[in-house]
Amino acid sequence: MCEKNNCACNSSDSPVFDFSKLDPVMDKYKKTPGSLITILQKAQDIYGYLPKEVMNYISQETGVKPSKIYGVVTFYTQFRLEPIGKNLIMLCQGTACHVNGAKMIEESICEELGVQEGETTEDGLFTLNNVACLGCCSLSPVMMINGETYGKLTKDSVKKILKEVRNAEKSGEVK
Amino acid sequence: MKVIVGQGSCGIAAGANKVFGEFEKLINEKQLNVSLEKTGCIGTCYLEPMVDIVDDMGKKTTYVSINPEQVIELVEKHLEGNTLVSDYMISDEDSDILGKQKRIALRNCGVINPESIDEYIEAGGYEATKKVLTQMSQAEVIDEMKISGLRGRGGAGFPTWFKWDAANKSPGDEKYMICNADEGDPGAFMDRSVLEGDPHSVLEGMIIGGYAIGAKEGILYVRAEYPLAIIRLEKAIEQAKDKGFLGNNILGTNFNFDMRIKAGAGAFVCGEETALIASLEGERGMPRLKPPFPAQKGYWQKPSNINNVETFGNITWIINNGGAAYAAMGTEKSKGTKVFALTGKIKKGGLVEIPMGLTLREVIYDIGGGIKDEKAFKAVQMGGPSGGCIPAELIDTTVDYESLTKTGAIMGSGGMVVMDETTCMVDMARYFLDFTRKESCGKCNYCRIGTKRMLEILERITEGQGKEGDIELLEELATKIKDGSMCALGQTAPNPVLTTLKYFRNEYEDHIYNKKCTAKSCKSLLTFTIDETTCTGCTLCARKCPVNAITGEVKKLHKIDQELCIKCGKCESSCKFKAILID
Ligand SMILES: Cc1cc2nc3c(=O)[nH]c(=O)nc-3n(C[C@H](O)[C@H](O)[C@H](O)COP(=O)(O)O)c2cc1C
Ligand code: FES
Numbered sequence: 001m002c003e004k005n006n007c008a009c010n011s012s013d014s015p016v017f018d019f020s021k022l023d024p025v026m027d028k029y030k031k032t033p034g035s036l037i038t039i040l041q042k043a044q045d046i047y048g049y050l051p052k053e054v055m056n057y058i059s060q061e062t063g064v065k066p067s068k069i070y071g072v073v074t075f076y077t078q079f080r081l082e083p084i085g086k087n088l089i090m091l092c093q094g095t096a097c098h099v100n101g102a103k104m105i106e107e108s109i110c111e112e113l114g115v116q117e118g119e120t121t122e123d124g125l126f127t128l129n130n131v132a133c134l135g136c137c138s139l140s141p142v143m144m145i146n147g148e149t150y151g152k153l154t155k156d157s158v159k160k161i162l163k164e165v166r167n168a169e170k171s172g173e174v175k
Numbered sequence: 176m177k178v179i180v181g182q183g184s185c186g187i188a189a190g191a192n193k194v195f196g197e198f199e200k201l202i203n204e205k206q207l208n209v210s211l212e213k214t215g216c217i218g219t220c221y222l223e224p225m226v227d228i229v230d231d232m233g234k235k236t237t238y239v240s241i242n243p244e245q246v247i248e249l250v251e252k253h254l255e256g257n258t259l260v261s262d263y264m265i266s267d268e269d270s271d272i273l274g275k276q277k278r279i280a281l282r283n284c285g286v287i288n289p290e291s292i293d294e295y296i297e298a299g300g301y302e303a304t305k306k307v308l309t310q311m312s313q314a315e316v317i318d319e320m321k322i323s324g325l326r327g328r329g330g331a332g333f334p335t336w337f338k339w340d341a342a343n344k345s346p347g348d349e350k351y352m353i354c355n356a357d358e359g360d361p362g363a364f365m366d367r368s369v370l371e372g373d374p375h376s377v378l379e380g381m382i383i384g385g386y387a388i389g390a391k392e393g394i395l396y397v398r399a400e401y402p403l404a405i406i407r408l409e410k411a412i413e414q415a416k417d418k419g420f421l422g423n424n425i426l427g428t429n430f431n432f433d434m435r436i437k438a439g440a441g442a443f444v445c446g447e448e449t450a451l452i453a454s455l456e457g458e459r460g461m462p463r464l465k466p467p468f469p470a471q472k473g474y475w476q477k478p479s480n481i482n483n484v485e486t487f488g489n490i491t492w493i494i495n496n497g498g499a500a501y502a503a504m505g506t507e508k509s510k511g512t513k514v515f516a517l518t519g520k521i522k523k524g525g526l527v528e529i530p531m532g533l534t535l536r537e538v539i540y541d542i543g544g545g546i547k548d549e550k551a552f553k554a555v556q557m558g559g560p561s562g563g564c565i566p567a568e569l570i571d572t573t574v575d576y577e578s579l580t581k582t583g584a585i586m587g588s589g590g591m592v593v594m595d596e597t598t599c600m601v602d603m604a605r606y607f608l609d610f611t612r613k614e615s616c617g618k619c620n621y622c623r624i625g626t627k628r629m630l631e632i633l634e635r636i637t638e639g640q641g642k643e644g645d646i647e648l649l650e651e652l653a654t655k656i657k658d659g660s661m662c663a664l665g666q667t668a669p670n671p672v673l674t675t676l677k678y679f680r681n682e683y684e685d686h687i688y689n690k691k692c693t694a695k696s697c698k699s700l701l702t703f704t705i706d707e708t709t710c711t712g713c714t715l716c717a718r719k720c721p722v723n724a725i726t727g728e729v730k731k732l733h734k735i736d737q738e739l740c741i742k743c744g745k746c747e748s749s750c751k752f753k754a755i756l757i758d
Contacts, residue, residue, distance in 0.1 A: 033456075033457070033475075034455060034456040034457040034475075035457055036457035036458075037437075037440050037454065037457050038437070038438075038457075040440075041399070041438060041440065071459055072457070072458065072459055075442060075459040075460065075616075076439075076440035076441050076442050076460075077440075077441035077442065078399050078439075078440040078441035079440065093361070094361040094362045095360075095361055095362025095363075095518070095519070095556060095559065095590065095592045095606070096362050096518035096519050096524075096592055097362075098362075098606050099519045099520060099592060099594055099598055099603075100519070100520070131400065132359075132361035132362075132400075132443075132610075133360075133361050133362050133363060133364055134184070134188070134400075135183075135184040135185060135188075135364035135367050135368070136184060136185045136188035136189070136220070137220070137362065137364065137516060137518035137519075137524060138185060138220035138221045138223075138518065138524035138525055139185070139188055139189060139220075140518065142188065149184075149187065149188030151188055151189065155748065
C-alpha cells in the first residue's frame with residue numbers, strides 16, 4: 001500500500017517511533033484472535049496516541065488490514081489520533097453533572113484555556129475532554145485532571161484550579 | 176483497634192486517599208497498635224470521606240466528612256485517648272438512611288476490604304460456590320434462579336433463569352459466561368461501586384452461572400473509564416486462583432472455570448450484547464440482528480450468556496438464602512432489590528439499594544432527604560438515554576418494572592437523577608439526544624440520521640428558534656426511529672423526548688411560541704435587565720461586560736442594551752447587589 005502509492009505516511013519528515021517498545025505486547029497478543037483492541041490500548045499507553053506509523057506497524061505484525069485498524073480506532077472514543085497535552089482534563093458531562101451546571105463549567109474552562117473540547121492548548125499543557133459519569137455525582141459538577149478528582153466546581157473555582165496546575169508546571173520548569 | 180477508610184471512587188474524589196495517608200503517617204509516627212484498612216463505597220456519598228473506627232470489642236464508630244486536618248484529632252482523642260469525637264460522628268438521621276435499605280448486591284460494599292479474599296470469605300464468601308459445585312446439579316441452580324424471580328439488572332429485566340436455561344440447553348461444549356460491566360448510562364455508577372467494593376461477589380456469581388450453563392471461561396467486559404475497578408478485579412481473580420476457586424478441578428470437582436478481563440474502549444453501544452460480543456472479538460462494536468441470540472451464537476459463534484454486574488451480585492445471596500427468600504421481597508412481578516444511583520438536585524445523593532415496590536416518593540424523600548436548597552421537585556429521570564422523565568405528579572409510582580414502564584420511562588440500570596424547578600425539560604431532552612446521536616453506531620439510517628435531525632430541532636427550540644410544527648416533527652421522527660432501528664439503542668433513543676413531550680408539553684410550547692424558558696436555563700431565551708431600586712451605579716457590571724452592552728455613569732442607574740447583550744451572565748455573577756434581573 002503505502003510504498004507503492006508514495007502517500008504521506010512515508011514522507012521523510014514523519015517522526016520516528018521506536019517500535020521495539022511494542023515487541024512484548026506483540027509477543028503476548030499477536031497470535032490471540034480478537035486482541036486488536038487490547039493491542040491498540042497498550043500501544044496508546046506507550047506512545048500517548050496512535051500515530052499512523054504505529055498503526056501500520058501493528059498491521060504488518062498482526063496481518064490485520066490498516067483500513068480495519070483505522071475503522072476500529074475511529075469507532076472507539078478512547079483512541080486518539082493526535083497527541084494530547086501534558087495534563088488531561090476530563091470534564092464530566094454525565095446527567096447529574098449536566099443538571100448541576102457542567103456546561104457552565106465547560107464554558108469557564110474554554111475561556112480560561114482558549115480551547116474547545118477535544119483540543120489541546122498551544123503550550124501543550126492541557127487537553128480538554130468531555131466524559132460521562134465519573135462516579136462522584138454527589139460532588140457534581142466534577143472534573144478529573146491526571147487522575148485527581150475535583151468536585152463541587154464553580155465557574156471561578158475551576159479557573160483557580162487550572163491556574164494552580166499551570167503555576168505548578170511553571171515552577172517545575174524553573175527547577 | 177482498627178481504622179477503616181472508605182476508598183471507593185467517590186471517597187477518593189472527596190479526599191479519602193489524603194485522609195488515609197494522614198492516618199498512616201500518624202499511626203507510624205506514634206507507633207500505635209492500630210491496623211489501617213480500606214473499604215469500598217457504602218453509598219452515602221454525600222458524607223465522604225468516611226472513617227470507621229472499630230474498637231477491640233468490635234464496636235464501630237462512624238465519622239463523616241473527615242478532612243486530613245481532622246485526622247490528628249481522631250488519632251489523639253479516639254485512638255490514643257479512647258474518647259469519641261462526637262462532632263464528626265454520623266448523625267442518627269444519616270445512619271437511619273442505611274436502615275431503610277435492604278442490601279443484597281451491596282451487602283459487602285463499604286463493609287469489607289475489597290482487596291482481601293479472606294475478609295470476603297469471613298463474610299460468608301465462596302460458601303455458595305461450594306454448595307453449588309458439591310451439592311447442586313445445573314438444573315437445580317437454574318431452578319433456584321427461577322424460584323427467586325431474579326430479572327436482569329442491566330435494563331431489559333429479562334428473567335435470569337430463562338437465559339441460563341437457554342444457554343445450558345444450547346448444544347456445544349465450548350460456552351462462555353460474560354459479565355457486562357460496560358455501565359453506559361452517563362449518570363450512573365452502581366456497577367462500578369459493586370466492582371470496586373465487592374469484586375469477589377461478581378466473580379462468584381459468574382462461577383455459579385458458568386457452572387449452571389456449562390461454561391469453561393468467564394469474561395468481564397469492563398468500561399475503560401473504570402481503572403480502579405479493573406485493578407481490584409485483577410487482584411480478586413489472582414486471589415481466587417490461588418485459593419482454588421478458579422482454575423481446573425475447582426474444589427476437587429471436575430468443574431474447570433477460568434476468568435479474564437477485557438477493557439472496553441469507550442462506546443456506549445457496546446453495552447448492547449451483540450455489540451459487546453463484536454467488541455470482545457476485536458471488531459467495531461456494531462450490534463447485529465437477533466436471533467440468533469447469544470445463547471445460540473455468541474462469542475466466537477459459541478453459546479454465551481451475558482449478565483449485568485448487579486445481576487451477578489445477587490446470585491450468591493440467592494444460593495445461600497434460597498430463591499424463596501429473595502422472592503419474598505418486592506412485588507408480584509419484580510422480585511428482590513434494586514440498586515440506584517440517586518443523584519442530581521437531591522440532598523443526600525449516593526447509592527441506595529431498596530426492595531422493589533417502594534414508591535419514588537419514599538426513595539426521594541425518605542432516603543434521599545428531599546430536594547436540595549428547598550426547591551420544588553419537578554421530575555426524576557430513570558433509565559438514562561433509553562429512559563424518560565417521570566413528573567412530580569407521578570411520584571407515588573412504585574419502583575417495579577411494569578409500573579415504571581407504564582410511565583414511559585424504564586427501570587433501566589439504576590440511574591435516578593432528580594430534577595427541580597430550575598431544570599429545563601427541553602434541555603434535558605436535548606442533552607440525551609446529543610448523547611445518543613454521538614453514540615449511534617451508524618448502522619441504521621433512522622438511528623444515525625434521525626437522531627441528528629431530532630437533535631437539530633431540539634437545539635433550535637432551546638436557542639429560541641423553534642417554530643410551528645417542530646413538536647409534530649419531533650413526534651413523527653420519534654416513531655420512525657423507534658420502528659426503523661435494529662437495536663435497542665435506536666429503538667429507545669426517542670424516549671427522553673417522548674416522555675418530556677408527554678408530561679411537559681407546555682415547556683416546549685413556551686419555548687417555541689412565547690420564547691420563554693420557565694426554568695430560566697436556556698440562555699438565548701433570557702432577558703437581562705438592571706433593577707432600578709437596587710443598582711448603586713458601581714460600574715462593575717459595565718466593566719465586566721465583554722461586549723460593552725452596559726452603559727451608565729458612576730453612581731447612576733446602569734442599562735443593558737438588549738441588541739448587544741449576548742446573555743453570558745457575567746453581569747449577574749459579578750453584581751454584588753443582586754441588581755441584575757433575569758427573566
Ligand atoms: C445501547 C445499549 C446499552 C446497554 N448498556 C448496558 C450496560 O452498560 N450494562 C448492562 O449491564 N447492560 C446494558 N445493556 C443491556 C444489555 O444488552 C443486556 O440486556 C444485559 O447486559 C443483560 O444482562 P441482564 O439480563 O443481567 O440485565 C445495554 C443495552 C443497549 C441496547
Ligand atoms: S454525572 Fe458527573 S460524576 Fe456522575
